[in-house]
Amino acid sequence: MADMFKGIVDRYGRPIEKAALKVEQAAPTSTGVRRHDALHPAAGLTPDRLAQVLRASIDGDPENYLALAEDMEERDPHYAGVLGVRKRQVSGLDITVEAAGDDAVSVAAADLVREIIERDGFEDELFDILDAVGKGFSCTEIIWDTSEGQWRPKRLAWRDPRWFVFDQVDGETPLLRNGGLNEPLVPYHWIYHSAKVKSGLPIRGGIARAVAWTFLFKSFTVKDWAIFCEAYGQPLRLGKYDAGASEKDKKTLLEAVSDIGVDYAAIVPTSMIVDFVKADISGSHALYKERADWLDQQVSKVVLGQTGTTDAIAGGYAVGKTHDGVREDIEKGDARQIAATLNRDLTRPAVDLNFGPQKKYPRIRIGRPEQVDIKALVENVVSLVPLGLKVGMSTMRDRIGLPDPEKDEELLVAPKVSAPIAAPADPELKLRKPGERPPALSAIGVENRDAIERAADDMLADWKPLVSPVVAGLEAEIAAASSVEDVKALLAQRFAGLDAAALTELLARSAFAARLAGEVDETL
Known part of the structure; x- marks a missing residue:
C-alpha cells in the first residue's frame, strides 16, 4: 500500500501524505478562528456598510460577506426558499457512474464509486456542497475510513466558508485560516466546489453578491411597511x-x-x-407590497431564471409547468459543474487510494434521464429495418427501458400466423348448385377456414349462374355502341333480364349465415 501512494499527486502536483488523510484538518475548535460563533452583519445594514463588506471580501477578508450571505438566507424567506429549490433540484437528480473500460480494474473502480454515492446521506452532502451556489464556493472535508484496510469516505463534512480565504496572488486557491497563518488544503482530503454563476473570482461568483442589494432595499421597504401598519392599521x-x-x-x-x-x-x-x-387609510399604501413583490421577482430571476413558479403573476401556472422550478439550462449547468467537481475531488482520490493511479477514471454524471419517444422510436425501427437498417437488440432494450432477459426466463413471442391459402390450380370454377362445395377448395384446406369465409365462397359460386346471362357478350356490344345513351339503353335491357329476387335471396342467406356464425363464434 505504501508503494502505491508514491506516484499519487493532486491537481496542483502535490504528493499526498497518508498520515495527513487520517486527521481532520478543519475540525472546529473552541478557540481560534474555527468557531461556530455567529456574526450578524445584516443587523443595521446600510448602503455604506454593505459597500464596505463587499469591497473587503475582494481585498482578502471575506468573513463578513460570507456571514451576511448566511444572514440573508435566515432573514429573507423568499431568498431562502428559491435558493433551497435550486440546490435541492440539482441534489435530487439521477446520478449514474460510467466505467472507464471493460477490464476488471475499471469495473471494480466504477463499483467503488457507485458504492460511495449510494451511501445514506449522500444527497444531503451534495446539498451542502451546493452551498457554493449562494456564496460562490464551498469546502467539504472528506473524512476517510480505513478500518478495513480500504479507503472509504465515512462522511463528507461541510465546513463553514468563513474559515477560508483565497490566495492573494491568484485569488482562486482556497486556504484554511489558522490564526495568523493560512494553510493549503491537504491533497485528496477536500472537495472544493466553485459555482460558476458568473465569470470572475470565486468570491464574486455567488448569487448572494447579486442579491445583497435587493435584500437591503427590501429590508427598508418591509421596515417602512411595518411602521405604516403600526401607525395607521389600527x-x-x-x-x-x-x-x-x-x-x-x-x-x-x-x-x-x-x-x-x-x-x-x-x-x-x-x-x-x-x-x-x-382608520380610513388613503393614498398609495399598496406601494410597500408592490415594491416588496417586485424585489422578490428580481431575486427569483437571479436564482431560478424565472418567476412563474414563485410569484403570483398572470399565466403563472402555465409558465411554472414549463419551467418546473429551475430553468432547464440553469439546472443542467449546475449539474455539469457539480459532476466535474466530484469526478476531480472524490472519484479520482477514491480510485487512486484503493487501486493506484489510473490512465482513465470512472465518471459521475448527474442529470435527468433522456426523454425518448418510445412509440416513434419503435415505429421508425419497424419501418427502417426491412430497408436494411441494422439495430442491435441490446441497444433497443436500453432505449425503451427494458433489461436483458435472464437465461431461463420465459420470453414473449409473436403469435403464430397460419399460412395463406393458395388459389385453386384451375381458375375456372365449375357451376354448381347452391350449397354444393367445390372439390378443389376441399383439397387446399378449406376445412381450416371459418364459417364466414366458407359463406363467402358459397356466395361467390352461387351468383355466377345468375349474372352470366347479363354479362355474356356485353363487352362487345358496349364497344359497338356509338354514344353514352346507347350504352345506357343497352345496360337497362340487360338488367331487365336479371333475376333480382334470386340474387336478393342469395345475399340474405349469406348475411344470415355470417351473423349466425358470429353469434356462436364458429371457427370450423
Whole structure:
C-alpha cells in the first residue's frame, strides 16, 4: 500500500501524505478562528456598510460577506426558499457512474464509486456542497475510513466558508485560516466546489453578491411597511376627560387607553370616555407590497431564471409547468459543474487510494434521464429495418427501458400466423348448385377456414349462374355502341333480364349465415 501512494499527486502536483488523510484538518475548535460563533452583519445594514463588506471580501477578508450571505438566507424567506429549490433540484437528480473500460480494474473502480454515492446521506452532502451556489464556493472535508484496510469516505463534512480565504496572488486557491497563518488544503482530503454563476473570482461568483442589494432595499421597504401598519392599521383610541380632571385622572386615562392597545382591557372612571376612531387609510399604501413583490421577482430571476413558479403573476401556472422550478439550462449547468467537481475531488482520490493511479477514471454524471419517444422510436425501427437498417437488440432494450432477459426466463413471442391459402390450380370454377362445395377448395384446406369465409365462397359460386346471362357478350356490344345513351339503353335491357329476387335471396342467406356464425363464434 505504501508503494502505491508514491506516484499519487493532486491537481496542483502535490504528493499526498497518508498520515495527513487520517486527521481532520478543519475540525472546529473552541478557540481560534474555527468557531461556530455567529456574526450578524445584516443587523443595521446600510448602503455604506454593505459597500464596505463587499469591497473587503475582494481585498482578502471575506468573513463578513460570507456571514451576511448566511444572514440573508435566515432573514429573507423568499431568498431562502428559491435558493433551497435550486440546490435541492440539482441534489435530487439521477446520478449514474460510467466505467472507464471493460477490464476488471475499471469495473471494480466504477463499483467503488457507485458504492460511495449510494451511501445514506449522500444527497444531503451534495446539498451542502451546493452551498457554493449562494456564496460562490464551498469546502467539504472528506473524512476517510480505513478500518478495513480500504479507503472509504465515512462522511463528507461541510465546513463553514468563513474559515477560508483565497490566495492573494491568484485569488482562486482556497486556504484554511489558522490564526495568523493560512494553510493549503491537504491533497485528496477536500472537495472544493466553485459555482460558476458568473465569470470572475470565486468570491464574486455567488448569487448572494447579486442579491445583497435587493435584500437591503427590501429590508427598508418591509421596515417602512411595518411602521405604516403600526401607525395607521389600527383604530385611534381617543380618551376624553372633563375640564376639571386632575393630572392624576389624566394619567389614569392615558394608561387605560395604552392598555387597550396591548392588553385589550382597561378600567376608567364613569366620567371619562374612550372612543375608537376607525382608520380610513388613503393614498398609495399598496406601494410597500408592490415594491416588496417586485424585489422578490428580481431575486427569483437571479436564482431560478424565472418567476412563474414563485410569484403570483398572470399565466403563472402555465409558465411554472414549463419551467418546473429551475430553468432547464440553469439546472443542467449546475449539474455539469457539480459532476466535474466530484469526478476531480472524490472519484479520482477514491480510485487512486484503493487501486493506484489510473490512465482513465470512472465518471459521475448527474442529470435527468433522456426523454425518448418510445412509440416513434419503435415505429421508425419497424419501418427502417426491412430497408436494411441494422439495430442491435441490446441497444433497443436500453432505449425503451427494458433489461436483458435472464437465461431461463420465459420470453414473449409473436403469435403464430397460419399460412395463406393458395388459389385453386384451375381458375375456372365449375357451376354448381347452391350449397354444393367445390372439390378443389376441399383439397387446399378449406376445412381450416371459418364459417364466414366458407359463406363467402358459397356466395361467390352461387351468383355466377345468375349474372352470366347479363354479362355474356356485353363487352362487345358496349364497344359497338356509338354514344353514352346507347350504352345506357343497352345496360337497362340487360338488367331487365336479371333475376333480382334470386340474387336478393342469395345475399340474405349469406348475411344470415355470417351473423349466425358470429353469434356462436364458429371457427370450423
